[in-house]
Amino acid sequence: MRLLVVGKLNGQLASAVKMAMSAGAKVSHVESVEAATHALRAGQGADLLMVDYELDIAGLIAANESERIRVPVVACGVGADAYGAANAIKAGAKEFIPLPPDAELIAAVLAAVSDDNRPMVVSDPGMKNVMALADQVAPSDASILITGESGSGKEVIARYVHQKSRRQAKPFISVNCAAIPENLLESELFGHEKGAFTGALARRIGKFEEANGGTLLLDEISEMDVRLQAKLLRAIQEREIDRVGGSKPVKVDIRILATSNRDLAQAVKEGTFREDLLYRLNVVNLRLPPLRERPGDVIALAEHFIKKYSAANGVAVRPLSSEARRRLVAHRWPGNVRELENAMHRAVLLSAGPEIDEMAIRLPDGQPLAPADAHARTAQAASLAAETASRAFVGQTVAAVEQQLIIDTLEHCFGNRTHAANILGISIRTLRNKLKEYSEAGVPVPAPQMGASAA
Template identity: 50%
Template sequence: MKPILVVDDDPQMRDALREAIKRLGFAAVVAENGQDALNKLATTPIALVVTDMKMPKMDGLTFLKEVKKRVGSLPVLVITGFGTVENAVEAMKEGASDYLMKPFSFDTLTRKINSIMDAMNSVKEIITENPKMKKILLLANEVASGDTTVLIYGESGTGKELVARFIHQSSQRKQKQFVGVNCAAIPENLLESELFGHEKGAFTGATDRKLGKFELASGGTILLDEIGEMPLPLQAKLLRVLQEKEIDRVGGKQTIPIDTRVIATTNRDLYKESTEGRFREDLYYRLSIFPLHIPPLRERPEDVIALSDYFVKKYASLLGKGVKGIKKEALSVIEKNPWRGNIRELENVIHRAVLLSRSEFIDTDDFLFNDPVTPVTDSDAKGIKAMEKDLIFKTLKEVDGNKTKAAKILGVSVRTIRNKLNEYGKDFPGV
């Protein structure tokens, strides 16, 4: 695994960041100024740069520009002092992946680093052997060259966000930000501020000015995930943004021009939603200038095997297991499964199988499927709870008890891990 490069002229902050990064399970390389960091970049493969903005000799913004010239795809997390939002915004416009405002907590640093690393891991080549998907990727590559708004639709877990990132990475905007907003995960009363930002005093609790995702993605791409969940009043404001290329911060007195490409995803039939009054018809047509439909995994049988092989290699490497593949009988079981949860479900099943496998090749007994149709009896429930406990303990053992890393591998929150450990008692020493 490539290390994370920490750049800060303050030795105490440098050491604190190095130790925090080690706690997250990553190796760390440190540099005391921008030039020192550039020298290290020239000789050492780096996964992520974490840099302070205020440094002597070469400030953080100049350093960021140099990094983007030399290694354009390398993600950079910038750290800036409280009250200097403008510096952070300028850094985002120059291609920084995200920013941290001092003072910040270890949990905040964890979320930022994990989010950036997850995003980078997902921008790899899309695994497919299916003719339909190959055609879709050709279309996505064609539309990437312009600024056309794209609507990607399909069932949950089919890889819509991955295709959106593919479009961004294939475009002329790839050196700038890709900013995702889950419209279904943010409360309605906060979504407008999240998208367009707000001014200080705009509402109770607005103690400082906040920049919205559209401004942060300026020059790059914004992904409006699950756009069908957006409230109707906000849809009208979004339509105006798409038409006028400008936004209004909540509580603001002037419009702000933006240069942001929009990609939207949905698992709903937005045309039907629009005809039944649950989605604005004019917004539907404005978003669907270039629609792309991602077929479910059950219509892509070639990809089941290809993706299974990819996930086996991925989790065998992550978990340090000697699993090399899947037995022929087990492959037959995988091919026949309906995969209602699509690629996300397949990944979870293979992940668990790699953890549970005690040989070089996964067997049918290693599979733990999620079947929402079959009723669960009391004895089944006890068995599932036992397997869940075994899975969590195995993962913690693999990562030397690091709850943050275990949570990332299992796809759950650290709080879930803590709650489960409290539920199990002191069966896992040292955690």
């Protein structure tokens, strides 16, 4: 966790910095908002800015945004009243920390924006095999492709590999390729020179240079545009990058990790992913099985999350009842570890007795987990329905079946393109291209309903 403190280090702010360092943060300091933007632009990375609320927080955020720098801000201050704290939040701060500082509050704020302290909780034999392979290859500089369903823990194991590598004392930088628009991702990765585009007021160091000496994680790399993939391939091969608008290459020394929740071999066949880049990234593949395939981890993870959220909410740690354990193991967990974590957070809040019983463990829609035997009946019914549906496809072309599947899935998601693409296991770009073909052929395509994303 990299923390950049902005403001004069008077007594109370200095105490807050010491508490942040005790909580594991790597702290650096500047006195003005201008110096903060300059430091970030120059490659002094930060995961969080802690800013004196009397400084121009809105101006700092605007200056960073103009340089395509997005780092969350928390405000802090001595003797601030509710009005001052509210103004800091209105200016764009995510949280307000009153000074004199409280160690638990600072630790909680750091934990809220940091993934650094998520431990690997492993009990299942299948997952232990994955971890054994990770331990074996971590000390090398080989590129690693980490694959698995959304929520299965790909970034957690990427951080684990970094911590077990020879580069552990150097930066670990993560870039979510799916979350950054295509026209911004190149600058985010490779940086830019002054004047490279409108708003480029000065040189900006990209994530490749920021990670120099350490590890760069390219999260959900399947969403990267093919044109940019070519530039990435060259950077990996030559160990040098070209800033946007630059005139000469810049040498970098990094280890590349990448994650994907999609089948990249299929993406290669579809023409949305470069085969040569896949070979470069996939020197070693760590496939994380979904949670439903690692039942031995379910209870271990559940108990870990119970301890975590009991401490966070100031309540006693309660054990799981026998029926709760049975239902947890029987549930299929389509959201994987992320879904389990949310369910156990709710369970800690809803549980009232000496144990966490089955009725305290709720699905996102508020319904309790089904009894263990109900899952077997549901699986049998689903198998019968699948067999009936497959017969209906006999005699149709593959293209027709694919079209019907895509349209039906889109209707199921109320027109939400992103959700439909995730369910279908294809990229959002592939889905958009398919829908464009259908529309041009006169096939009605479900439009996003109110509240659904058209992305």
